[in-house]
Amino acid sequence: MNILKANILALENSMNWLKRSLDICSKTTDSNDFSPEEMDAFEGLTSRFARTADILFNKLYRSIHYIKEGETSSLISSKRCWRNHHFY
Numbered sequence: 844m845n846i847l848k849a850n851i852l853a854l855e856n857s858m859n860w861l862k863r864s865l866d867i868c869s870k871t872t873d874s875n876d877f878s879p880e881e882m883d884a885f886e887g888l889t890s891r892f893a894r895t896a897d898i899l900f901n902k903l904y905r906s907i908h909y910i911k912e913g914e915t916s917s918l919i920s921s922k923r924c925w926r927n928h929h930f931y
Contacts, residue, residue, distance in 0.1 A: 847906040854903055857895040864888040 867884045871877070877885070 844910070847903075847910060850898065850902040850906045854895065854898045857891065857898050861888070861891040861895050864891050 864884065864887050868881075868888050871881050871884070
């Protein structure tokens with residue numbers, strides 16, 4: 844349970860940084876000619892998006908699956924996980 848709590852906090856923290864990057868990038872108006880600073884901001888946004896998705900799928904969902912199914916069950920091979928979450 845401690846791992847799940849830590850992963851939830853990590854996701855919340857990552858989402859806060861992602862929102863910050865999104866707010867910065869939302870101020871950009873001319874999409875034809877980015878300044879170096881704007882390009883850095885967009886690179887930060889995409890990096891933070893990838894990090895947030897990684898935490899969500901590879902940490903948080905795995906923690907939930909581990910708590911629900913136990914250590915011996917694999918996220919990919921668990922037919923019950925796929926069926927219950929409509930991933931087919």
